[in-house]
Amino acid sequence: MDLSQVSDVVILRLPMYVRALSQLLDAGSEVVDSKTLGRLIRIAPAQVRKDLSYLGKFGKQGQGYSVPYLRDELRRILGLDRRWTACLVGVGNLGQAIIDYPGFVPGGFSIVAAFDSDPELVGKSIGGIPVRPMSELDGTVEASEITIGIVAVPASQAQSVIDRLVDAGVQGILNYAPVAPHVPERVILRNIDPVLSLQSMTYYLLQGSRPD
Amino acid sequence: MDLSQVSDVVILRLPMYVRALSQLLDAGSEVVDSKTLGRLIRIAPAQVRKDLSYLGKFGKQGQGYSVPYLRDELRRILGLDRRWTACLVGVGNLGQAIIDYPGFVPGGFSIVAAFDSDPELVGKSIGGIPVRPMSELDGTVEASEITIGIVAVPASQAQSVIDRLVDAGVQGILNYAPVAPHVPERVILRNIDPVLSLQSMTYYLLQGSRPD
DNA sequence: CAATGTGAATATATTCACAGCG
DNA sequence: CGCTGTGAATATATTCACATTG
Numbered sequence: 499m500d501l502s503q504v505s506d507v508v509i510l511r512l513p514m515y516v517r518a519l520s521q522l523l524d525a526g527s528e529v530v531d532s533k534t535l536g537r538l539i540r541i542a543p544a545q546v547r548k549d550l551s552y553l554g555k556f557g558k559q560g561q562g563y564s565v566p567y568l569r570d571e572l573r574r575i576l577g578l579d580r581r582w583t584a585c586l587v588g589v590g591n592l593g594q595a596i597i598d599y600p601g602f603v604p605g606g607f608s609i610v611a612a613f614d615s616d617p618e619l620v621g622k623s624i625g626g627i628p629v630r631p632m633s634e635l636d637g638t639v640e641a642s643e644i645t646i647g648i649v650a651v652p653a654s655q656a657q658s659v660i661d662r663l664v665d666a667g668v669q670g671i672l673n674y675a676p677v678a679p680h681v682p683e684r685v686i687l688r689n690i691d692p693v694l695s696l697q698s699m700t701y702y703l704l705q706g707s708r709p710d
Numbered sequence: 711m712d713l714s715q716v717s718d719v720v721i722l723r724l725p726m727y728v729r730a731l732s733q734l735l736d737a738g739s740e741v742v743d744s745k746t747l748g749r750l751i752r753i754a755p756a757q758v759r760k761d762l763s764y765l766g767k768f769g770k771q772g773q774g775y776s777v778p779y780l781r782d783e784l785r786r787i788l789g790l791d792r793r794w795t796a797c798l799v800g801v802g803n804l805g806q807a808i809i810d811y812p813g814f815v816p817g818g819f820s821i822v823a824a825f826d827s828d829p830e831l832v833g834k835s836i837g838g839i840p841v842r843p844m845s846e847l848d849g850t851v852e853a854s855e856i857t858i859g860i861v862a863v864p865a866s867q868a869q870s871v872i873d874r875l876v877d878a879g880v881q882g883i884l885n886y887a888p889v890a891p892h893v894p895e896r897v898i899l900r901n902i903d904p905v906l907s908l909q910s911m912t913y914y915l916l917q918g919s920r921p922d
Numbered sequence: 923c924a925a926t927g928t929g930a931a932t933a934t935a936t937t938c939a940c941a942g943c944g
Numbered sequence: 945c946g947c948t949g950t951g952a953a954t955a956t957a958t959t960c961a962c963a964t965t966g
Contacts, residue, residue, distance in 0.1 A: 502917070507935070513909035514890065531947065539890045544937055551949055559943040560946045576909055577916040584908075595807035596904075601888055605905040606912070645915060646908070669918065670911045672904060676813055678726065678751045686914045688907035692808075692884060693817040695900035696796075696858070697725035699882045700789040700818070702898045703857060705714070706881065719957070743925060755925095756959055763927055771926045771965040 501575065504552045511549055512572055514539040519569035531562035578606045584672070585611040585644045587659050588651035589619050589629050592674060596650055597625040609648065611638050615655075632662075639666035646670045653677050713787065716764045723761055724784055726751040731781035743774035790818045796884070797823040797856045799871050800863035801831050801841050804886060808862055809837040821860065823850050827867075844874075851878035858882045865889050 518538040522530055532543040532550075541549075550556055550563075553575055557563045573579050584602075586593055589612050596602075597609055612627045613635050614620060620631045630638065638644070647663035649656055649671060656675030663671060670686040673679055676694070681687045730750040734742055744755040744762075753761075762768055762775075765787055769775045785791050796814075798805055801824050808814075809821055824839045825847050826832060832843045842850065850856070859875035861868055861883060868887035875883060882898040885891055888906070893899045 505934075509913050510906075510910045512913070513906045516909065517888070517906075518890075533947095540892075542937070544939095545935090547948060548936080548950080555949070557948050559948045561944075562947065575913065577912040578909060582908075582912055582915070591807040591810045595803040598803045599904075601905050602908070605909060607905075607908055646911070669915050670908075672908060672911070674904075676729070678730075680752075684918075686911045688904075688911055690902060690904050690907065692811075692886075692900075692902050693813050693819075694722075694725045694729075695902065696794075696814075696819055696882075696884060697728065697788055697790060697817060698722045699858070699884070699898045699900055700794055701721050701724070701787065703794070703881050704789040706896075717956070745925090754959070756961095757957090759926060760928080760958080767927070769926050772924045773966075774925065 499552075499554050501553065508549050508552055509576075511539075511541065512576055513578075514541075515546075515549075516569060516572045516576065516578065519565055519572070522565045523569060527565050529562045530565050530568075532557075535563070580606070582607050582646055583610045583642060583644050584646035584648050585609065585613065585635075585639060585642075585663075585668075586627075586648045586650060587613045587632075587635070587663065588649060588655075588674075589614040589616075589624055590650065593650040594624050596648060596674075597627055607646070610642050610644065613638075635662060636666040639663070639668060644668060646672060648672045648674070650674045711764075711766050713765065720761050720764055721788075723751075723753065724788055725790075726753075727758075727761075728781060728784050728788065728790065731777055731784070734777045735781060739777050741774045742777050742780075744769075747775070792818070794819050794858055795822045795854060795856050796858035796860050797821065797825065797847075797851060797854075797875075797880075798839075798860045798862060799825045799844075799847070799875065800861060800867075800886075801826040801828075801836055802862065805862040806836050808860060808886075809839055819858070822854050822856065825850075847874060848878040851875070851880060856880060858884065860884045860886070862886045 518535055532546040536543045536546045556568050556571055584607055586596060586609050612624060612629050613632050614629050615632050619629045622629050645668055647668040649659055651659050653675050656677045657679050660671055660679045664681060664685055671681060672688050674690045676691055730747055744758040748755045748758045768780050768783055796819055798808055798821050824841050825844050826841050827844050831841045834841050857880060859880040861871055863871050865887050868889045869891050872883055872891045876893060876897055883893060884900050886902045888903055
């Protein structure tokens, strides 16, 4: 099975399958069919089967998919059977909420270092993680083998912080700043931008009241 | 120009254009061409022109687009020339960071009420907004004409909170909980899910080290 | 003559529909 | 039988390429 050709939209959906399968597992289900799995994440059954077919043959005709088996396979394919280490840059309100967010650890991610340029914050400890000065970024990324940089700084600083993380060697960036940053081809970028989400939502909210 | 047929992907991109145009305006640019605008948000020039062509004819051949004019038109189309009121449910770490996040207000959104089920939090004031008990949700949404509900509660409570917001009359939900909630057709849902973003990122991070 | 606006061409994505297997 | 796995059909999205126009 040639994974390198699987398209991006499919890969983006895989974590949703993993999450749904984990739920099913917790609920004690042994098998699941594409209809049920699809309903959990609001994806058509044919789409579920097609997505999975790009990765292998995981099901049994007439029965469905083994919940624990399919979950493990998808987790392995996504690399979620390892632990990934990340650092956080920007320990303001948002950054503190990110450190304290309980969802990353079960998801497979550990934030092992935090950096901020504010001397008031440096030296403090947030959620058990010491806040280091920006000057220690490069050394720490290398020493702790950090592969992911999480960026929670103001828009104006985001690009330079991202450049710095990339230079230090991270392979992925999770960017919370409201900018469209540039990264080299080899670096994977994900943006978290609730304002953009809301600003497209309003278009549809208007429909209800827009004079046609 | 029939806006009701414009596809979702196009609408999702419009706020990015608005943001880029606002930057250009701040920088003093009067006109912009599709190449420059596209470069700012990493979209191909032909895509920029095609997207805009679904909404009208905003440019001048040989010149480009008037920055202030195009920005205003897009803002109007998205409904960003009005102010939208939202309420927040769940005033934990994440909720507090959301209230304090300075990006919503310039984006066109005001959080005018906050709710939590924790009696310790109720009555306190976070970022100038009093935290109310859940029992006041329905009445406040109606009285303050709140159209958007922002959900920052644990996964286990998300669906019931969302049901409650929908029943109270909100038309849009911005969901930060790691679940795929069900909402009626008429309600617009946007999910903010950084863990899913990271979990698809790892697939690509693995590529560098995956034995082919 | 430089850049838009847009049909036509291409590429991606989703859905259908059914053969084939457990 | 009931479901998967999958080609074929359809629907969406992007890109090309150029006629058009200020």
